[in-house]
Amino acid sequence: MINRLFVITNNTHYSVVKNYINKYPDGINYIILTITPFDGYKNFLHEIKEDRQFLLLCTLFNIQSARFPFSYIEILKNYLKVKKISLNKLLYLYI
DSSP: OEEEEEEEOSHHHHHHHHHHHHHSOOEEEEEEEEEOOOTTHHHHHHHHHHOTTEEEEEEEEOOTTSOTTHHHHHHHHHHHHHHHHHHHHHHHHHO
16 A cells, blocks of 8 residues: 655645545555645635545644744744654654
8 A cells, every 4th residue: 555645735735636646546645734824724624634535644834924034934843843744654654
């Protein structure tokens, strides 16, 4: 069984990922969502949580109201969190 990890940020990425997994062999599809809150984001989160094709590992919020350089520090923190989660999940899957 193939394990796939997707990091998405919006509806467009979600559509692309859904099209991708429908064209390729079955596997376990993990999602890490890094999102900047927008109108309707709660519905988007609910849709991903209810989708049986994916396992949502976590949701990380990007807060765009932070001033320079703090906005970049937040992006870097989220990057490091994604890396840590993906490494921990991959180690778990292969043990």
